[in-house]
Amino acid sequence: MIKGIAASPGYAAERVFVLKEAELVIPRETIAAAQVDPEQQKLREVIEQVKIEIAVTRETVRQRIGEHECAIFDSHLMILDDPTLVQEMDKEIKDENKNAAWAAHQVFSGHIAFFEQLDDEYLRERAADFKDLRDKIAMKMLGIVDSSLDQIERPVILVTHDLTPSQTARLKPEWIKGIVTEIGGTTSHSAILARTLQIPAVVGCGSILDEITNDTTLALDGNSGELHVNPDAERINRYQRLQQEYVEELASLRDAAHAPAHTSDGKLIEVAGNIGTPEDCKAVLANGGDGIGLFRSEFLFLEREQMPSEDEQFEAYSAVAREMAGRPVIIRTMDIGGDKQLPYLQMEPEENPFLGFRAIRLCLAEKEMFLTQLRAILRASLFGNVKVMFPMIATVEELLEAKALWELAKEQLTTRQASFAEQIEIGIMIEVPSAALIVDQLAPHVDFFSIGSNDLIQYTFAADRMNQKVGYLYNPGHPAILRLIGKVVQDAHAQGKWVGVCGEMAGDPKYAKELVALGVDELSMTSSSIPKMKQEIKKMNVPSN
Incomplete structure (x- = not known):
């Protein structure tokens, strides 16, 4: 076996x-200065041909499966439309005097290597998208048909x-x-x-x-x-x-997933989806998701040479809000640092980046960058039921400082006479054990909590979940984790605040009954897990605490 x-x-x-992979031998040629423009033009022509192929594939998928699964190919087209990516390949051709095929292969390989070393599974898997596009361009350049x-x-x-x-x-x-x-x-x-x-x-x-x-x-x-x-x-x-x-x-x-998920004794559990791009909304809706429980906003900040503008962020956030049509959309502010480095920020190497300068810690230091994101979220709130969530909060002081910047972003928009919703729920991620232990002190300052079980587990056991040698410690069902979650729920409910879970544990039916029994109000997961989870919830009979 x-x-x-x-x-x-x-x-x-x-x-x-x-199915054997095509053996692509990419020629590495040094070109003369006179060949630079023709090679750059060749690159653009090949990219346009690949985009046409992707558009044809997209339409085939739309007719065969449905619009909601076309997001994969929309994201591929977005990558190829990124002017920064083309500029990188142009630079390789011009500055290194290399042929277009080699330049494209080198640039895409660099992006693949970046994503492959990330800890976040969702982001790490994006390497496959760049590999797909890299090989498509190479095969087109080499005249190979798969x-x-x-x-x-x-x-x-x-x-x-x-x-x-x-x-x-x-x-x-x-x-x-x-x-x-x-x-x-x-x-x-x-x-x-x-x-x-x-x-x-x-x-x-x-x-x-x-x-x-x-x-x-x-x-x-x-x-x-x-x-x-x-x-x-x-x-x-x-x-x-x-x-x-x-x-x-x-x-x-x-068929049944589009109905609310009530336990057999009547408790309503909101079952939401985790997304990384606006295109992911379609799959959440198709699978009966009640909202977006985690919008990982860092996708806008990665793999680019400069910070996304306020308008660019606003377009992404408002697109999700519109698509979800009044359903809740929880936007997590950028969780950058650790394994996610930004070339346009001076981020010094750290011996232990996952316990270092990341997420809210970085945002509180890079105030202008943070304020830009907060203004974009506030503006997007006019288009749906938008909520904001701060990651990696460890102390009350961090939360209060983040909220002060939230208020400052409001003042800046008011000065500009830009509109935003007056009432927007504010929440925080519970990923650090220190936060789990002081929920009673944090609760007066927020509207909700979302437990990031992946980080909470690894920080509780001091065990990297990607390290196979200590993988035996990564146990979502361990009494230590269940007690922490139970305490978070109890302390939050005592002050009228709801609690969700958005890590991998939330989408695993084997832990669903325990989470619901502990009093968790919302579960957020990958979209494909939603139908099964709703079925499991409807079979539960969990007396209220």
Whole structure:
């Protein structure tokens, strides 16, 4: 048995089709000064051709799956439309006297390396988007056509090193009964598309390509992440039966997800979605999300040479507010630092960046940058039910200083005669144990709390959740974590403030009943987890405390 990461639920038992990555040998050529302009023009022409291909893929996905899954390709088009990215490639061509193919490959590879080293899983998986675009541009420049997927004309489990969003969009569910990759995570765009296409998937399977061939049969469990090589007939028949039952269950789940999630004894639990870009809203709505419980605003600040303007931020925040049409939208102010560095800020290297100058600590030091973001959020509040949330609060003093800047941002807008909503809820993330222990002191100054379980767990146990050697300590169900969450809820409710959870724990059905029993009012998760979570909540009978 091979154990991977469960990325898309369901079961499959079929022969394998091994999809090999195209071997791209990028020529590195030194060009003369007279060739600079032609190479830069060639680069622009290829980018436009790739954009046309992406637009065609987008339309195919829209017709086949729905508008809500087109966000992946909208984000790819946004990347290619970024003038800073083109300027980087132009600079490589001109300053380094390199050919367009090599320049594009180098610049995209730099962005891939940046995202791959991030701790945040959602942001780390964005490396796959840049890799997809890098390879598309390279293949176009080299005249290579990827036709490998067109060879599949029988039911198979597709096994490959990695699968790009563009490749996933080309998959035909009538032939592709399962997906297995050597790398990847649950928040990658390919995993999201696999879930939408209802194709069971297991990712992060290491060197599985060394162990199988096209003659191998696999039994795949996308719920547990287990793979069985050359299984017996009994397991094959059982997995095929379980998959049919799962498909029927999923159809009823999605229909029911658009109704509010009340426990059987009547307690309403808000089930919201976590997003990183405005395009992610569509998937939240399609899966029955009650709102946005976490909008990671740092996507606007990463991978660029200068800070986003107030207007640019306003457009992103207001787009989400409009899309959600009155449903709550909680915008977390930028959580920068740690593994997320900004080239336009003087950020000195730190020995332990995750315990250092990050999130609210950075924002309170870079006041003008913070005020710009706060003004953009305030302006966007006119277009929906916008709330603001400060990350990494550890003390009352930090919270009061952040709120003082919030009031200053209001004064600045008033001076400019710019409008904003008068009543906007303010909340904070509970990620640091010190904050969890003083909720009674923090509560008078906020309207709500959101527990970031990922950081709370790793800070409580002093264990990096990305370090496999101490992975055994990363246990969401440990009594220490449940007691902290229970104390947060109890102290917050005592002062009439509601509490949500927005880490991975919130989207895991195995912890849902415990969280609801502790009194948590809202759970926020990846959009694909919403239907199942709502079903689980409706089956609960949790007496009120």
